[in-house]
Amino acid sequence: MDLKFGSVCVRNPKTPFPYSQPHMEPIVATTTFSYDDPEALMEIFLGEKKGFVYSRWSNPTIEAAELKIAALESCGLKDDTGNPLMLKARLFSSGMGAISTLFLSAMKPGDKVIVQGNLYGGTNELLVKILSPLGIQPVITDLKQPEEVKKQCKDPGVKMIYIETPANPTIDCYDIEALTAIAKENGQLVTVDNTFATPYLQQPFRFGVDFVVHSTTKFLNGHGNSISGALVARDESFMDQVVFNYLKLLGTNSNAFDAWLLNQGMKTLEVRMDRHCSNAMAMAQFLSSHPAVSKVNYCGLESHSDYAVARKQMKQFGGMLSFELKGGLTAGKRMLKEIQLCQLAVSLGTVDTIIQHPASMSHVGVKKEIRKQYGITDGLIRLSVGLEDISDLLADIGGALDTVKN
Ligand SMILES: Cc1ncc(COP(=O)(O)O)c(C=O)c1O
Secondary structure, three states: OOOOHHHHHHOOOOOOOOOOOOOOOOOOOOOEOOOOOHHHHHHHHOOOOOOOOEOOOOOHHHHHHHHHHHHHHHOOOEOOOOOEOOOEEEEEOOHHHHHHHHHHHHOOOOOEEEEOOOOOHHHHHHHHHHHHHHOOEEEEOOOOOHHHHHHHHOOOOEEEEEEEOOEOOOOEOOOHHHHHHHHHHOOOEEEEEOOOOHHHHOOHHHHOOOEEEEEOOOOOOOOOOOOOEEEEEOOHHHHHHHHHHHHHHHOOEOOHHHHHHHHHHHOOHHHHHHHHHHHHHHHHHHHHOOOOEEEEEOOOOOOOOOHHHHHHHOOOOOOEEEEEEOOHHHHHHHHHHHOOOOEEOOOOOOOOOEEEOOOOOOOOOOOHHHHHHOOOOOOEEEEEOOOOOHHHHHHHHHHHHHOOOO
16 A cells, blocks of 8 residues: 555554564564574575574664665655655664765775765764775865866766755755756766655655665654664665675664664654644744844745755755854853753754754864854854744743843
């Protein structure tokens, strides 16, 4: 049966159990799997028969999450022949586990990857501190300038364009369709980090990308209680033969408990995202008219420079926004002291609202000139808007802002 997105979220993938089917996906907390028949085990080892052997390789609870993520990313999409699009997902120890395993699996020394300058800090550090010394070079490019991207893509060393959209913390959006078209003219791979949007709001495979990565720690889990990441791809044999080997040998696998928490979280993804989006839109509109605020970055506002791109590729505009205070760093610190309901923390995508100040928290290690170049001003505050009653959220943020208005 062709299920709609919300039904795919809620449904349990069937794991065969000997006596009766558990209604809810259980946690299969076991290191290894035992067999009565040595022949059967050998067939599994040789890849002739499907079965679980050792939980670093795979595990029923992890597989349940992988099947759901693949189903969500492909929900309603068709392949080139008009059949339902089939995707393969693997779950990792974290978003960084998924991203590092992808780069190591898909790229070799001498290869280059085109990236935006405002990547998630961990991905940027991975490229600079770990992959560059191994000969895999990032080429920082303005992904909003198609001519610039076309010029860089002519370099035969370029193997991949890596896009994070919407991006941290200014909620910049990049045109997945246009960038994929450029990459495909040159035979290059395209990866999208879909963490901020989730497959409910944005399905990059619709535009022909090769890979999607997620920090499932964020909106997919939604409750801030597990760390994991996902890599999703069209090419099943690449996932089974290459990515699986890297995951297995680097040990970047997930575990049954984190996968189970993720499975629970994903059941409510659609309803949570609807509320994240409506609360974030109301918050963005409120902030736009507050006298202490000089700028609001929310891609659902017509004033945002990437509103048109966001409208084209996203169903709604997500739960992430940032805003600049007229009073800069001093006002930022003062405001954060006044907050009562929102939680001051890094991370994002949880049921409750998380507030942070990039210049003194997540981006404190980034040079001031670089921060300025990417709009991360001293007075910028980032909000991951949660599911609280919007009137309480507006009262909390509004009350704190009133203390820093002139
Ligand atoms: C967009 C994005 N990608 C990847 C990551 C890394 O995810 P994790 O913390 O699960 O390793 C993060 C973490 O904040 C992120 O925001």
